Every structure is written in C-alpha cells, then in structure tokens.
Amino acid sequence: MLSYQHAYHAGNFADVHKHLCTYAAAEHLLRKKSPITFIDTHAGRGSYPLTARETEQLQEYRDGVERLWKERRQLQDQPLLGQWLEALGALQEGERLVCYPGSPWWLGSRVRDQDRLTLFELHPGEHRHLAEQSVVAPEHEGKLRRVHGDGLEGLVKALPVATPRLCVLIDPSFERKDEYLEVVETLKQAMRKARHAVVLVWYPLLPAGRHRAMLEALGGSGIRKIWRSEVCREPPTHATHGMYGSGMLVINLPWGLDQALEAAIQRWLPVLGAQSSHRSSWLVEE
Structure with missing residues (x-):
C-alpha cells in the first residue's frame, strides 16, 4: 500500500x-x-510548507508544533526543548512558522564530515519530493544517499555499516496491521548484525491497540535494552477514533537520554493540553 503521504499530518x-x-x-x-x-x-x-494544500487540509500542526512555537520564549530555559526550537527556527521566516522539517532534515542537519546518512522512501511521489530537497549542508551532499526502495528490507541489507556507530529511525505509516510484526522481524535481523546500534521506532497509539502485539513480540525477541516513551494528548479511555497518543522505542538507549527527554516532555505537556500525559519505562532491560 502506497497511499500514505505524511504532508497531511506534518507537524x-x-x-x-x-x-x-x-x-x-x-x-x-x-x-x-x-x-x-x-x-x-x-x-x-525533507520539509513540509505549512501552507501546502495537503498540510492545510487537516492543519494538524496547529495542535502540535505551532503551540510550541508560540510558547518558545517561555521554553528557552529548558535545555533540550530550547535547542530543538532553536534548530526549528533556522528554517523559518523570522517570527513566522512557515514550514516543518521531516526526519531527513532532523538527521541530515546534524551530519558532520565523518558521518553518513541513508534515506529510504518507497512512495514514488514522496521520493521525488525528497530528491528535490536539500537536507544536509552543501558540503555534505557526498555523505548522503537517497534510496527509492523498501526501508525495512534496505536496512537489513545495508548492515553492517562501515562506521563504528549506527543510529536508525524506523517510522512506518502502520496503515497495514502486518507492519507491526514486520518491524519486529526487521529489528531481530538488524540487531543480530549490529548489536551496538541505537534504534528508534515510532508507533501510533490507536483505540484498536495494535501496537500491543508489537510490544509483546519485542519483549520476547531476545533484544535487550528497549526503552519506551508514550505521549497521550487524551486518556486512552476517552479515545473513540483517531490517534490519541504517540509511542517511541529506543534500543540501546544512550546514557542520560531518558532523563533529558523526560524533563523536556514534562515542560511540553502543559502546552500540548490539560489532558495530556507521558509515561516512560523499560520494555526490556539489560
């Protein structure tokens, strides 16, 4: 299925x-x-103009990044949020929030001379947009590969990598229920090839609760050091349709990252909404 386009949900x-x-x-x-x-x-x-037809249709950014942007001066004292908002501000037109960067930019803008970045995108239209956008500094274009192909298959084939360290973001649309267990199988293969990799996996929290099968399978997969973070904008018991929360898994969590994220998210929650909440825990410890 290649119907999903993130522009409708950007930000x-x-x-x-x-x-x-x-x-x-x-x-x-x-x-x-x-x-x-x-x-x-x-x-x-690489980036999504907030005035684009797709993004304007649902305007989901108004309850997301726009709320943070409006409160950015009050959040500057929070180290992680302040840095994140400063990075976001580099793409804007002064005080105006005009676009939201996708994950290729959030990773690409951090690339140094010694690093490498590989971007997989299967949707032909999305890949075309990605190919036309700059997500790294001009001097680092040679460090970037854009691949029109299946990212889960591509990840396994790309391992092991030549660099001593590896960071992976896995962010499917999860439009197909099979994708949850496909992610688990990919992780099992990938972690056998690169046990040291820091891997981040995003998943939606939906009333159907399909993410639970993925978490249960990961718990019995043999993969260790899996940390979980879930942000809910409303209590799960209140949700009848649509995405009520966002989940992130981090395998091989860097030391101190959980405390930094917990502090930043707790400052974000009042901006997100009065019913919002965050919980974090080890899905699998060492």
Missing part, C-alpha cells in the same frame, strides 16, 4: 514527540567524534 503532536526523541538521540551520539551512520527507513520529505 502534529506525534511529529514533535518523534523528532524531539530523534534530535536528542543524535545530539547525544554526536558528543563523541567517532563516525556515525544514520539510516532513516521511511524518510518522507
């Missing part, structure tokens, strides 16, 4: 959660000089 609260975690993980890894390969298995576009 929503789940994007904020996903990209805040991705940014934080990358920043933690970049504290060391040794090279990193970044891989994004479901890249989408």
